[in-house]
Amino acid sequence: MERDEGLELYGLLAARLKQAHTRVAGLQVTDEVRVQLSRRLLVITAAAKRDLPAAARRLDALMKDLEEGRLPDEGSP
Numbered sequence: 001m002e003r004d005e006g007l008e009l010y011g012l013l014a015a016r017l018k019q020a021h022t023r024v025a026g027l028q029v030t031d032e033v034r035v036q037l038s039r040r041l042l043v044i045t046a047a048a049k050r051d052l053p054a055a056a057r058r059l060d061a062l063m064k065d066l067e068e069g070r071l072p073d074e075g076s077p
Helices: 001-025 030-049 052-067
Strands: none
Touching: 001 030, 001 052, 030 052
């Protein structure tokens, strides 16, 4: 049962990551900002392999930033 729950959680996170990628792709921002956001999504994806709850929290934080209009500054890492 535990394995099935884990797979279900991965599936939910994967669907949310896909939505986040679509949202980032549709933003009217510079290429530099889009790259920074895409990198952040890649880090979250990699984190999901090791720590699913932490990855979900990071994705929540990213989505909240996007909803509130907090985008990375151009030129910042």
